[in-house]
Amino acid sequence: MNFDLTDDQEMMRDMFARFLDEHSSMARVRAAAPTGFDSALWQGLAELGALSIRVPEEAGGLGLGLFDATILMEEAGRTLASGPLAEALVAARLLAQLGGEATADLLGRVLAGDAVASFAFEDVADTPVQWIGGGLVAEAVLARSDNDIILVTVPAEARKAEDNLASTPIAEIDLSAHPRTVLASGAEALATFAAGIEEWKLLIAAGLAGIGREALKLAAAYACERKQFDQYIGQFQAISHPLADILCEIDGGKFLVWKAIRDLADGAPETGGAISIAAWWNANSAAKAVAQSLHTFGGYGLTTEYDIFLYNLRAKAWPLIGGDPQRWLDEAGRRLYAAEAAALPDAGPMPVDFDLGEAAQTIKDEINAFFAANVTPEMRATFHYSWEGYNPELNRKLAAQNLLYLGLPKDVGGRGLSAYEKTAAMDAFEEQGYNNPAANVTQMVSLIIHRFGTDELKQAVLPEIMRGEVICSLGYSEPGSGSDVFAAQCRATQEADGSWRIDGTKMFTSGANLSTYVLMLCRTNPDVAKHKGLTMFIVPLKADGVTVQPVHTFQDERTNITFYDGVRIPDSWRLGEIDGGVRTMSASLELEHGGGFAKYQRKMLQAGEALCRELIHRGKPLIEDGGAQARLARTAANLWASELITYRAQWVMSEKKPNHAYGPMAKMFSSEKFLSDARDLLDLTAPASLSKRKGPAEEINMFYRHAQGSTIYGGTSEVHRSMIAEKGLGLPRTRA
Ligand SMILES: Cc1cc2nc3c(=O)[nH]c(=O)nc-3n(C[C@H](O)[C@H](O)[C@H](O)COP(=O)(O)OP(=O)(O)OC[C@H]3O[C@@H](n4cnc5c(N)ncnc54)[C@H](O)[C@@H]3O)c2cc1C
Structure with missing residues (x-):
């Protein structure tokens, strides 16, 4: 597991951050407003190698990975860089991949910042007139035209400035009206071009994560200085709690970009869906972040004196050049649930890693073997997702195999597993259907006894607890x-x-x-x-x-x-x-705040998918309905984000990294998503979901009821939101 950039990437990020802080200050962003293009900034980015980042070395670029490019994009989003950066990065890479010698001169000028290239989303053969990101400044536009990939040279006079929402350099261009060169033809060329568009989705998603996070930072700073009714407005939960929610969404969005790149690097089957989800999610989360942040400024948010409106507008302008973001969720649904293929870009090196490790697989295997050898069908029939499933015989057997107190240190008598192994073990228990709150609570109590108890108490109670005889x-x-x-x-x-x-x-x-x-x-x-x-x-x-x-x-x-x-x-x-x-x-509450509900969300999604395959809607299995696919994809997105936010909490604890309420974020976010998805899947599969008939309907029905409790026990979502607002956003304390 690793959530860290490499040292080189840290240095690169710092370099871009310093440069952009100076050359994409809000004064510069405002000054560039009429066209949305800051040519001096563009030149500076070229000199730093930013425009070459995704161009292979043999074509004169830096040959860095997609993850490196997202680091740049996040900084560009944070500082609202004035220029079509995502489009230019993709176009430069495509020129190198498809243009060869014929476009070497253009590519050289593009990388030097002397010319701008962009691309068109739609097939020119169907849609000759298109909105082009950076179209106002791009002398060359790559596009698909039926079976060809073409380069359209757009003369300056054909690039008309268009007054637009966020003063970005977009332009509507008739791509059939200008000289074109065919760069390449056939399936491979089309796939390379389509992969470029997939890459753009991830770059834009990373940029939006940067926009959203910075907007939250501005709102939090204002909420700490603005007073109303003799209180800082950050003390009002109506202000702080939505910001806490959105902080989780923004972090989740960034991790979804990372997941898509990780999946690309690993060749995971769900990669295409993961890319669409990253794009859809970040378009939404950034939009929510900028709207709520602007609202935090009250009337001042509307005035052009404050910078927040700039974030508000860019958060829309950047993704919408690619069309309605909702379509990316629909696309994710088709990719995940209707086997729609996606052309995938090359990820390059990816240091971030969500693998729980080999030891995690070993403990999973051990647990599965234990259940196969020891658990009878009669025992299974008593399993329950609550304390009601406690089985004294199984408890003792688990203790005898040292499988009961997995996270408890060895010197206390537990297994002493790492947080990652414990997560894997909990997943294995969940897969076996044995949800064991008794063991989790008893483990916590044992640790407190070990840490704070007298020797007499320890001798009196710990041995029988460790033998699995009492809970x-x-x-x-x-x-x-x-x-x-x-x-x-x-x-x-x-x-x-x-x-x-x-x-x-x-x-x-x-x-x-x-x-x-x-x-x-x-x-x-x-x-x-x-x-x-x-x-x-x-x-x-x-x-x-x-x-x-x-x-x-x-x-x-x-x-x-x-x-x-x-x-x-x-x-x-x-x-x-x-x-x-x-x-x-x-100390004991701290032990409670760290876990998430991803393992339940996964089981629920599996039940939802199974039910959608069983149910018939208008003569066809419900799973073939595009709306159903999109809703399952949204549940998958929430599950993935929950899991990654939870992994981050475990990683910072394991690696002793700074922790900004990451445990409360995991608990609150995953339980809230568990609940909203439970509600949605109950609706989606109704009326079958109303029944407690054995099988997936009963599971959905049970998860719906169970999810309500997850937002309450172990501390309610409101209490967790307050902790996140305080420790994650630096807002003032709201509870006495
Ligand atoms: C199934 C289940 C099992 C449980 N098991 C245990 C257990 O084993 N041991 C144990 O000790 N407890 C247990 N609990 C109790 C659980 O921890 C509490 O229910 C929880 O802390 C909330 O307390 P409350 O129910 O009194 O609600 P209250 O605290 O009265 O809250 C009512 C509402 O007010 C909101 N609220 C309260 N304070 C604030 C605030 N400062 N800001 C904003 N909103 C606020 C809450 O979020 C909630 O929506 C369990 C609860 C459930 C439902």
Whole structure:
């Protein structure tokens, strides 16, 4: 797994960033506005080699990879570079690939920044008059004409300036009216040209990620300085939460570009769909980012004094030269679900890597072998996606094979797997249909006991936990405090002999009917600020004075309300300092905020696809309907983005990189997408999806109910959005 650029790429990015900060300042962008082309900037980019980036070395270029080009494009987007950069990069590469000697002189002038070349999206034989990106300044336009790839030389007088939305140098040109040269003909040439258009989609997508991220940065800075009602506007969640949502979308979009390039490099079968999705996603996410960012500025966002409107307009102008972005989602649907072929560009070297590694495959294989050898059909019949699927016999067997506490360090008695191996293991359990929250919670509690518990407590409880004989629950939430977890009122009072007496009620104590211990957050000092008077304990659930009452949810999941009436525990069962519970609790909450829901999203998508293949709509399988294909593709996009955002959280933790709320981003984003897609697939496959009949319909139905909970337990989406706004965007804190 790697989310880092190489050192050379870092240097290249810094070089372009410095250059563009100076030569594509907002003053320069405004100055270039009438034509949208800054010739001095263009010359400077040529001198830095930017225009040659995708041209092979033998043709006089730098011969760098597609990923390198997206690094440049992201910077160009961030600074709104005035010129048709994506079009020019593609045209230069195509000239080198298809033009040969005949266009060597033109290519030389293009790379030197003395001439601009662009390309046409549509077949000239069908559509002679077309809008051309950079058409105002491009003396040469590459195009397809039936079976040929042609070069049209457009005289200056035919390139008419057109007042347009974002002052970009677009022009509508009659490509049949000017001299043309046939560069190449036949299937291979057509495929090379089509691959150039695919490359353009990724370049534009990267540029849009840069535009969107910078717009968010401008909005966040403004939200930290503008006050209304005596508060910074960033303190209003109506301002901060949408920005937090969009931050996830923008990061997800950038990772989708990276995924498409990774897929290209790997020759993955889904590559064509991944390219279309990257283009569609970034067109949408950038549009949302600039609109919400402009809104953050209130009326000032509309004034031309502020720069945000420039971002707003470019975020539309850059992708729309390629047509309606919705068509890229439709195209993704056809590519993923109707086997439509795509011509693919060459990726070149790709340092970013989402592979969980060989060891991850080994643990998957081990888990699959364990299930094959140990799990009977009767056991399988009891599997459930909640605590209700807890099976004591299986739990012990898993413990005996050291397959129960996979992420727990070896010195605590666990398997000590890396985050990546653990992710792979969780996927394998999910594929087996054995979703085991009991093991995850018990693992977390064990770690807290190990970190904060006394030797006496460790000796009393850890061995039986490690043998898989007992499990633990979490007792944080109360009837009066959920999100505001530190407002807990359940009392722990120290007696004269040093022992503790617990009195109170905990709500949503999932698994308490099955567990032996609960990790409890209790109030030990009611006379100080709420964060300062809390202490954590391990409380035996079989002790006198504990009552467990079921609470049933519409997810078919039982949770509990637990009552504690004069329950006595020794002081040695305290975790951490008296009144120091916030520290202990923060450590345990941190353990909860990192995972995502991609593994459920994948299962749900599989069920959705299976059902679309089964159901008949207007006499044909539903999967053959373009609308259904697009909706499945959107679910795939959300799944991929969720997975990559989650991988990033695991990667920064594993590599000890700076972490800007990446765990909360993974949890919030993936659960929200899980929910919106669950809703959509339920609709798409209705009315069959209403049934709880065994098979994919039942699964969709179950995922719909299950997804609702994912946005609530482990901290609600609102609480996570606040964390993302604070740590990811630097906005002020909104909770007391
Ligand atoms: C199936 C299930 C299992 C669970 N298992 C456990 C468990 O094992 N142990 C345990 O301790 N807890 C558990 N929980 C509890 C869970 O952590 C809480 O439900 C959650 O933290 C929200 O608390 P609440 O339900 O009291 O809602 P509240 O906190 O009352 O929230 C109500 C609404 O107000 C919003 N809200 C609250 N504060 C803010 C804020 N500052 N800004 C914006 N909006 C806000 C919330 O987002 C939510 O939409 C479980 C919950 C469920 C549903």
